[in-house]
Amino acid sequence: MSLEDVVRHYEDFAYQLYLSNDESTAEIESNLKQFFRLLFTPSAPGFSKKELLREYIRNDKQLDHSLPCLLNDDELHYYVSQFEQAGMHGPLSYYRTSKIRYDEERELLLLWGTEDTTCAQFLVKKAYGQIPHMHDQPCQGKGHWLMIESSDEVTNIVSEWLSTKNGKSTRQRL
Numbered sequence: 001m002s003l004e005d006v007v008r009h010y011e012d013f014a015y016q017l018y019l020s021n022d023e024s025t026a027e028i029e030s031n032l033k034q035f036f037r038l039l040f041t042p043s044a045p046g047f048s049k050k051e052l053l054r055e056y057i058r059n060d061k062q063l064d065h066s067l068p069c070l071l072n073d074d075e076l077h078y079y080v081s082q083f084e085q086a087g088m089h090g091p092l093s094y095y096r097t098s099k100i101r102y103d104e105e106r107e108l109l110l111l112w113g114t115e116d117t118t119c120a121q122f123l124v125k126k127a128y129g130q131i132p133h134m135h136d137q138p139c140q141g142k143g144h145w146l147m148i149e150s151s152d153e154v155t156n157i158v159s160e161w162l163s164t165k166n167g168k169s170t171r172q173r174l
Contacts, residue, residue: 001130003098007050009126012118014050020095024054028088031057032080038063040070042143048118070148107133109161111154113142135161 007014018024028035038047038056047053056063069076083091108131112119124136137157142149 001099001102003095006098006130009130010123011050012048012120012123015048015053015118016095016098018051018054019092020098022096024057025088025092027054027057028092029083031059032083032088033076034059034063036071036076036079036083037065037069040076040145040148041067042070042115042145042149070143070145107165108135109158110134110136111139111146111157112136113139113144113146113149115142116144118144137161 003013003016003020007017035057038053047056071079110124110127112124114121121138124138127136128134139146139150139153139157142153146154
C-alpha cells in the first residue's frame with residue numbers, strides 16, 4: 001500500500017506525506033529546533049493534518065512556545081547539534097520507503113500511547129484491516145514518545161511479546 005493510500009484511509013497520517021517529500025529534508029534541516037520542539041510536544045498542536053507540519057516547519061504557522069517539550073534545553077540542543085551534523089535524509093527515508101516496508105510486512109507489535117493524537121484507538125482498530133499480523137498494546141496515559149515517557153514499560157512489553165515468538169525469555173538479554 002502506498003503512503004497516499006494510507007493517508008486516504010487515515011487522514012491524521014497526512015504529515016507523513018510531507019516527511020516523505022524530498023523537499024522536506026532541506027526545510028527541516030533549516031529549522032531543526034522548531035522541528036524537534038514540535039515533534040517532542042506531548043500534545044502536538046494538530047500538525048498531523050495535511051500541510052500543517054510544513055507550515056509549522058517553515059514558520060508560516062507559529063508554534064506556541066508555552067507548550068511543554070518532553071526534552072529539556074540540553075537534550076533539545078543535543079538533538080539539534082547531532083542532526084545538524086548528520087542531516088535528516090536518512091531518518092526521513094523511513095517515510096520514503098513506506099511502500100517497500102508494507103510489501104515486506106511481517107508480524108508486528110504496535111505500542112501506542114492512549115494520549116497520542118496521531119494514534120487514536122479507532123485508528124489502531126482500523127489498522128487491523130490493513131495489517132492482519134499486528135498485535136497492539138496501549139500504554140495508558142502516554143503520548144507519542146513512549147521510550148522517553150515510559151522506557152521500562154516498553155522494554156517489558158516488548159520482552160514479553162518477543163518471548164511468545166521464540167518460546168524463550170528475552171528478558172535476561174535485555
